[in-house]
Amino acid sequence: xxxxxxxxxxxxxxxxxxNCHDCTLNRLCLPSCLAHSEVELxxxxxxxxxxxxxxxxxxxxxxxxxxxYALRSGALKTYLLDQDGSEQITGFILxxxxxxxxAFGNHCFPSYAVALETSLVCTIPLTDLEELAGSIPSLRxxxxxxxxxxxxxxxxxxxxxxxxAEQRLAIFLLNxxxxxxxxxxxxxxxxxxxxxxxxxxxxxxxxxTISRLFSRxxxxxxxxxxxxxxxxxxxxxxxxxxxxEVQQQTM
Amino acid sequence: xxxxxxxxxxxxxxxxxxNCHDCTLNRLCLPSCLAHSEVELxxxxxxxxxxxxxxxxxxxxxxxxxxxYALRSGALKTYLLDQDGSEQITGFILxxxxxxxxAFGNHCFPSYAVALETSLVCTIPLTDLEELAGSIPSLRxxxxxxxxxxxxxxxxxxxxxxxxAEQRLAIFLLNxxxxxxxxxxxxxxxxxxxxxxxxxxxxxxxxxTISRLFSRxxxxxxxxxxxxxxxxxxxxxxxxxxxxEVQQQTM
DNA sequence: CGAGCGATTGATTTCTTTCAATATCGGTGG
DNA sequence: CCACCGATATTGAAAGAAATCAATCGCTCG
Numbered sequence: 001x002x003x004x005x006x007x008x009x010x011x012x013x014x015x016x017x018x019n020c021h022d023c024t025l026n027r028l029c030l031p032s033c034l035a036h037s038e039v040e041l042x043x044x045x046x047x048x049x050x051x052x053x054x055x056x057x058x059x060x061x062x063x064x065x066x067x068x069y070a071l072r073s074g075a076l077k078t079y080l081l082d083q084d085g086s087e088q089i090t091g092f093i094l095x096x097x098x099x100x101x102x103a104f105g106n107h108c109f110p111s112y113a114v115a116l117e118t119s120l121v122c123t124i125p126l127t128d129l130e131e132l133a134g135s136i137p138s139l140r141x142x143x144x145x146x147x148x149x150x151x152x153x154x155x156x157x158x159x160x161x162x163x164x165a166e167q168r169l170a171i172f173l174l175n176x177x178x179x180x181x182x183x184x185x186x187x188x189x190x191x192x193x194x195x196x197x198x199x200x201x202x203x204x205x206x207x208x209t210i211s212r213l214f215s216r217x218x219x220x221x222x223x224x225x226x227x228x229x230x231x232x233x234x235x236x237x238x239x240x241x242x243x244x245e246v247q248q249q250t251m
Numbered sequence: 252x253x254x255x256x257x258x259x260x261x262x263x264x265x266x267x268x269x270n271c272h273d274c275t276l277n278r279l280c281l282p283s284c285l286a287h288s289e290v291e292l293x294x295x296x297x298x299x300x301x302x303x304x305x306x307x308x309x310x311x312x313x314x315x316x317x318x319x320y321a322l323r324s325g326a327l328k329t330y331l332l333d334q335d336g337s338e339q340i341t342g343f344i345l346x347x348x349x350x351x352x353x354a355f356g357n358h359c360f361p362s363y364a365v366a367l368e369t370s371l372v373c374t375i376p377l378t379d380l381e382e383l384a385g386s387i388p389s390l391r392x393x394x395x396x397x398x399x400x401x402x403x404x405x406x407x408x409x410x411x412x413x414x415x416a417e418q419r420l421a422i423f424l425l426n427x428x429x430x431x432x433x434x435x436x437x438x439x440x441x442x443x444x445x446x447x448x449x450x451x452x453x454x455x456x457x458x459x460t461i462s463r464l465f466s467r468x469x470x471x472x473x474x475x476x477x478x479x480x481x482x483x484x485x486x487x488x489x490x491x492x493x494x495x496e497v498q499q500q501t502m
Numbered sequence: 503c504g505a506g507c508g509a510t511t512g513a514t515t516t517c518t519t520t521c522a523a524t525a526t527c528g529g530t531g532g
Numbered sequence: 533c534c535a536c537c538g539a540t541a542t543t544g545a546a547a548g549a550a551a552t553c554a555a556t557c558g559c560t561c562g
Binding site for chain 1: 331333334335339341352353354355356357361362381384385386388391392394395396397398399400401402403405406407408409410412413455494
């Protein structure tokens with residue numbers, strides 16, 4: 001607070017957020033593996049937008065794809081609308097993650113992205129990015145890497161849909177935990193940015209099932225949850241649970 | 252048959268299969284959208300292997316990723332092994348489709364690819380491809396497009412896992428139908444290259460459920476199936492089924 | 503303070519799995 | 533050429549997991 005009045009400090013504090021080079025998320029984001037000079041080139045094409053408020057859309061299916069996005073702060077969800085108009089959540093985006101990569105195949109976004117809380121995004125114009133990818137081999141590699149990883153993660157996500165509700169929620173929570181941890185946030189205590197219904201939708205389960213599972217996990221002493229505030233008490237046990245079905249009564 | 256004895260014809264017939272430019276699948280494959288000269292550059296780095304026999308692996312999880320593959324003929328399945336060693340089929344590959352794109356994120360393949368029938372593949376060395384992608388913008392674009400589309404397809408596949416067994420099988424059959432059709436093969440009559448168990452595994456259902464569904468679809472007059480020989484009698488009705496649950500008894 | 507959405511919890515239903523018993527097909531060897 | 537074998541497929545009956553239906557609670561925001 002004492003420094004707030006000083007313009008120079010205030011400005012520099014803003015700058016730290018305002019360029020890729022100093023961004024604390026750069027190792028998770030597109031600049032990962034790029035040389036200093038290359039980050040500067042990337043930096044020169046990246047734009048920052050006004051903040052996105054909760055429930056505001058970053059893009060909608062059908063929008064022309066003229067840029068990809070990287071999330072700087074906050075949280076987003078991406079979803080598809082199926083033919084009967086129901087929302088199918090395809091992912092939750094945390095800071096440092098790219099959004100909109102599923103749109104390269106078309107000229108339009110196939111999915112929707114909406115803010116779950118107030119969020120800041122970086123905008124990367126497509127034509128500039130494609131051009132830059134021609135001249136920077138490691139950027140090219142990084143783009144392919146990111147897409148490829150997302151593909152693999154999606155495959156894994158699908159393969160988890162064959163497991164029990166219990167296992168799916170355990171895996172989901174551990175995945176969130178790991179992602180927060182990589183961002184130097186607590187792996188065991190965090191606020192869920194999505195509702196029970198959204199978790200259920202994402203996992204192919206109902207709100208009621210998620211609610212019951214949270215209650216069961218709480219009873220087992222695996223976690224504490226109050227509203228959206230979550231504390232993982234026994235991540236190891238939760239991890240076991242994600243692999244092997246818990247024995248309910250006997251033993 | 253009359254021309255078989257003539258070496259020149261025989262050789263040229265082989266050549267038709269042996270280069271990208273004349274390959275009937277090129278519009279579905281990596282050369283799509285490339286100029287003639289660019290296809291020739293691509294052609295120069297592509298290698299053709301000996302045929303892969305049924306049950307032979309193209310690659311295994313953990314193998315060093317030194318190339319990507321394009322299927323020329325036959326059929327493959329890709330799968331993951333989860334922690335308890337069970338196979339989770341992630342996709343069926345038809346001619347003209349690329350395989351192994353989920354490995355860019357790593358230096359190793361995360362998944363397995365195995366032939367469902369005798370198959371021919373084209374091998375594209377990674378270093379050459381990455382280099383070429385630097386100098387050919389449309390190749391770069393095509394690679395991103397393909398990955399992006401696969402990502403989107405995977406998302407759709409996941410979103411279908413929330414639907415009923417009936418709908419999932421209907422969607423699966425129509426998807427196969429569409430893919431065969433794009434290859435100038437019959438959209439209504441084709442041989443399934445995978446077992447009931449493999450279909451079930453892919454869709455997150457059991458062999459028994461698939462078998463029962465085929466019987467039900469047959470009773471409804473939607474299709475004829477004998478072994479792996481399938482005829483879609485009412486693709487339109489099947490399509491409706493993929494969208495709206497069939498009314499079982501009443502109406 | 504009331505309205506309304508989100509969450510919790512219970513009772514019941516439904517769909518798919520699991521278990522089990524045949525049946526059929528393709529390939530092999532006598 | 534045919535009989536037999538294992539693998540794959542079909543079909544039935546029972547069990548189980550999650551959905552659905554329903555009621556209540558609690559928090560947040562006008």
